[in-house]
Amino acid sequence: MTVATQNSRITSGWVNRTSRARIEIGGPDRAKFLHNLTTNDVKRLPEGQGQESFVTTLQGKTLAYLTVVATEIDLQLRTETASLDGLLPHLQKYGVFDDVVITDVSAGTFEYHLFGPEAVRFVEARGIEFPSDRGLCQVATKIDDRFLVVLKESPTGRPGFTLVGSIDDADALRATLDATGLTEIDASTFDALRIEAGTPVSGRDVTLANLPQEMGRDSKTINFVKGCYLGQETVARLDALGHVNRILKGLTLEGSSRVPPDGSVLSFEGKTVGAITSAAFSSGRGCPVVLAYVKVAQAVAGTQLVVTIAGSGEVAALVHDLPF
Numbered sequence: 001m002t003v004a005t006q007n008s009r010i011t012s013g014w015v016n017r018t019s020r021a022r023i024e025i026g027g028p029d030r031a032k033f034l035h036n037l038t039t040n041d042v043k044r045l046p047e048g049q050g051q052e053s054f055v056t057t058l059q060g061k062t063l064a065y066l067t068v069v070a071t072e073i074d075l076q077l078r079t080e081t082a083s084l085d086g087l088l089p090h091l092q093k094y095g096v097f098d099d100v101v102i103t104d105v106s107a108g109t110f111e112y113h114l115f116g117p118e119a120v121r122f123v124e125a126r127g128i129e130f131p132s133d134r135g136l137c138q139v140a141t142k143i144d145d146r147f148l149v150v151l152k153e154s155p156t157g158r159p160g161f162t163l164v165g166s167i168d169d170a171d172a173l174r175a176t177l178d179a180t181g182l183t184e185i186d187a188s189t190f191d192a193l194r195i196e197a198g199t200p201v202s203g204r205d206v207t208l209a210n211l212p213q214e215m216g217r218d219s220k221t222i223n224f225v226k227g228c229y230l231g232q233e234t235v236a237r238l239d240a241l242g243h244v245n246r247i248l249k250g251l252t253l254e255g256s257s258r259v260p261p262d263g264s265v266l267s268f269e270g271k272t273v274g275a276i277t278s279a280a281f282s283s284g285r286g287c288p289v290v291l292a293y294v295k296v297a298q299a300v301a302g303t304q305l306v307v308t309i310a311g312s313g314e315v316a317a318l319v320h321d322l323p324f
Contacts (some may be wrong), residue, residue: 016111021077027101030100033098036228046070050136052136052217056234060211060238065205066079066087071138076138079202111164113163115156120159143163144176146166157194157323191278246295247293252282262276262278278291
């Protein structure tokens with residue numbers, strides 16, 4: 001097994017994301033239940049298709065950022081483990097009012113994400129077809145006689161597929177991927193790719209400190225005409241106002257090799273205007289790439305900000321629209 005690091009330009013590969021959280025919601029009221037807790041339209045989600053969404057608090061803060069996929073028997077949620085401590089109790093609290101069964105299947109399942117042209121060839125060679133041409137759709141299938149689901153999604157900005165199955169089959173599938181020539185990449189390399197694609201992760205780029213519109217993903221995550229849900233009043237008010245005070249942007253630290261830690265402060269003309277939430281070194285750009293919340297006035301692409309990194313002093317940070 002070979003694990004690629006950020007020392008070379010990656011166009012295809014796969015990453016082990018088994019450490020993420022996977023939750024299944026079953027029961028006859030599952031769609032109504034989740035519809036009332038999320039920013040997107042779960043009730044109209046067709047079988048085999050998925051969507052991005054936020055789970056919001058009563059105050060409209062983002063408790064979690066996740067994907068939801070509808071199957072014949074349940075709704076499948078995927079997010080980051082960092083969000084579970086808040087998300088699971090929240091679901092269980094409101095689940096008592098509906099006929100639903102909420103199951104955390106994280107420990108019993110694996111999650112591998114494949115991306116790039118080699119990933120497309122891997123899926124096509126196995127005759128896997130999806131129910132639509134749109135993103136975030138899923139099929140149940142078998143690979144090497146092992147049952148799993150394959151979700152079409154693109155967190156790296158490249159064509160991608162997420163494979164989820166029983167943890168008992170994880171090693172066998174890993175061997176299959178290695179045998180096909182797909183190279184496993186490490187977490188830092190994946191971070192650089194998904195930062196460049198503008199893909200946030202829950203619990204890191206998306207926390208209780210954020211409002212849904214600050215991610216700049218309204219068209220993918222928020223349905224403004226779905227009706228009432230927990231936190232909807234705040235989300236609708238922000239939509240009526242037309243803007244938030246800060247927004248998630250990309251930055252490059254050109255001329256530097258030091259990756260700033262999460263939480264590093266961004267300044268403009270000596271005043272604090274934002275903070276970094278994710279950073280990684282991009283081999284393709286030869287410098288660190290960053291996701292950060294920036295005040296709207298300084299969030300225009302091409303604006304030069306300053307980040308202070310311990311041991312490196314002040315480093316210039318150039319604002320980019322997302323994706324890079």
